[in-house]
Amino acid sequence: MVSHSPHKSVLQSLPMRTLTTRLTPAVLILLAVTLMVFHKMDALPVEQMRVALTDKMTPVMTAVSSPFVALTDSFDGIATLRQLRAENMQLREENVKLQKWYENALRYQAENQSFRELLNVKADPALTYVTTRVVSDPGGSFVKSVLLPVGTNDRVSKGNAVMSGQGLIGRVTEAGDRSARVLLVTDLNSHIPVTIQNTRTKAILAGKNTDLLKLERLPQDSGLTVGQRVVTSGDGGQLPPDVPIGVIVEVGAEGVFVKPLSEIEKITYVQVINADVDRGLSTGEISTPVDKHSSKRK
Amino acid sequence: MSMAFRADDGWQGSTASMLGRWAMTAVFIVVLLVLSTFPFKIGHFGEIRPSFMLMAIYYWAIMRPSTLSPIATFIVGIAFDLMGGFPLGLNAMTLLIVQWGTRRQRKFVLGQGFIVLWMGLALVSLGAGLFQWAVYSGFHQNFQMGSLKPVLTSVIMTAVIFPLIVLPLSAFNKSLAERQ
Numbered sequence: 001m002v003s004h005s006p007h008k009s010v011l012q013s014l015p016m017r018t019l020t021t022r023l024t025p026a027v028l029i030l031l032a033v034t035l036m037v038f039h040k041m042d043a044l045p046v047e048q049m050r051v052a053l054t055d056k057m058t059p060v061m062t063a064v065s066s067p068f069v070a071l072t073d074s075f076d077g078i079a080t081l082r083q084l085r086a087e088n089m090q091l092r093e094e095n096v097k098l099q100k101w102y103e104n105a106l107r108y109q110a111e112n113q114s115f116r117e118l119l120n121v122k123a124d125p126a127l128t129y130v131t132t133r134v135v136s137d138p139g140g141s142f143v144k145s146v147l148l149p150v151g152t153n154d155r156v157s158k159g160n161a162v163m164s165g166q167g168l169i170g171r172v173t174e175a176g177d178r179s180a181r182v183l184l185v186t187d188l189n190s191h192i193p194v195t196i197q198n199t200r201t202k203a204i205l206a207g208k209n210t211d212l213l214k215l216e217r218l219p220q221d222s223g224l225t226v227g228q229r230v231v232t233s234g235d236g237g238q239l240p241p242d243v244p245i246g247v248i249v250e251v252g253a254e255g256v257f258v259k260p261l262s263e264i265e266k267i268t269y270v271q272v273i274n275a276d277v278d279r280g281l282s283t284g285e286i287s288t289p290v291d292k293h294s295s296k297r298k
Numbered sequence: 299m300s301m302a303f304r305a306d307d308g309w310q311g312s313t314a315s316m317l318g319r320w321a322m323t324a325v326f327i328v329v330l331l332v333l334s335t336f337p338f339k340i341g342h343f344g345e346i347r348p349s350f351m352l353m354a355i356y357y358w359a360i361m362r363p364s365t366l367s368p369i370a371t372f373i374v375g376i377a378f379d380l381m382g383g384f385p386l387g388l389n390a391m392t393l394l395i396v397q398w399g400t401r402r403q404r405k406f407v408l409g410q411g412f413i414v415l416w417m418g419l420a421l422v423s424l425g426a427g428l429f430q431w432a433v434y435s436g437f438h439q440n441f442q443m444g445s446l447k448p449v450l451t452s453v454i455m456t457a458v459i460f461p462l463i464v465l466p467l468s469a470f471n472k473s474l475a476e477r478q
Contacts, residue, residue, distance in 0.1 A: 209445030
């Protein structure tokens with residue numbers, strides 16, 4: 001008869017495999033913390049790793065998300081006849097107003113061009129753009145960024161301004177061959193040099209991870225009021241000047257807050273603005289009197 | 299509402315069927331990962347952004363712990379971090395803590411009905427959301443209470459949508475079991 005010691009140590013009775021299984025999560029959590037610390041210290045090539053992965057994943061994401069895009073679009077497409085009539089009426093009224101504005105714009109355009117010629121102004125480079133659909137919006141509740149299925153192959157590069165409909169929504173922070181990540185103006189890390197359109201007061205527009213943006217580094221007694229428009233100043237040379245971003249909606253003790261012109265939560269199509277894009281290919285061109293002027297000078 | 303939940307014991311069988319199950323799981327995870335990054339914009343509701351990865355990891359930790367090992371969870375988390383522009387390791391850490399914590403409560407939840415499973419998910423989702431918000435804000439040294447709102451919305455979405463996601467998850471578990 002073989003007798004077993006009743007006081008066998010815990011380690012001896014625990015199979016090695018169970019011990020490893022129990023330790024693995026702890027080791028991996030520690031590894032994740034270490035990676036985060038290294039990321040914070042900029043000791044890892046995180047940007048290159050991201051670009052490499054998103055370049056590979058963007059075609060997969062486009063393919064997998066296409067049925068959901070169709071689903072979302074069909075939800076958007078459902079509107080009652082009554083809503084459509086109201087919208088139609090509103091659009092007609094708007095069209096009448098816009099036609100008047102168009103007449104004015106043509107007049108100002110001609111006037112502007114003649115003034116530029118008189119003053120011998122050195123024109124800004126022509127703006128061109130690439131229009132594309134947003135593939136993914138991966139950051140969720142924390143990181144306000146979107147992925148685009150265009151990259152350096154389409155002449156999109158780091159620093160390019162990105163617009164949707166009415167105004168600026170962000171800028172390209174990472175560009176791979178076939179994908180680009182856009183940091184939205186609402187992100188905590190977004191700081192854009194801006195100008196208040198009427199007063200030409202300069203400030204920094206900072207994202208707060210909320211719907212509104214905050215104007216920082218304002219000069220004292222800047223005399224800002226609700227309703228004033230905020231545009232890019234072009235300082236730093238990264239973004240083109242005078243791209244509209246938003247409108248001041250709150251001036252109070254807590255600061256001055258700006259509401260973006262574009263409904264950032266609902267963006268589907270965006271335009272990447274690039275001053276150096278070759279004309280032709282898949283790109284469009286924003287024709288402005290400045291374009292004609294600059295080509296004349298060459 | 300009471301549903302009987304039985305868990306599977308794990309992966310067994312030949313190498314070929316094991317590889318098949320591995321490939322199925324990998325494809326399923328890629329789809330979940332893409333869905334987690336896809337902006338569902340439905341009419342006036344705006345964005346609907348439930349955390350599909352968290353739901354799957356919670357469900358598997360209880361119903362079929364062998365589906366995803368901690369190492370696989372770590373890799374998925376890192377991929378999510380890279381794709382989403384998160385601080386590297388944030389999702390990996392959160393998903394590992396969720397998996398580890400849920401596995402410890404597995405036996406308790408297994409004996410209960412669906413409501414307990416559901417309530418458990420809601421609690422885990424809230425904990426994970428607040429944890430990620432705190433770590434993210436600490437990483438950028440910028441605490442904004444206003445940014446808690448989208449986090450809480452996502453937590454509520456995750457809890458509300460969970461019963462719908464249980465169906466494909468349980469169908470997936472069944473197909474894995476059949477291949478065994």
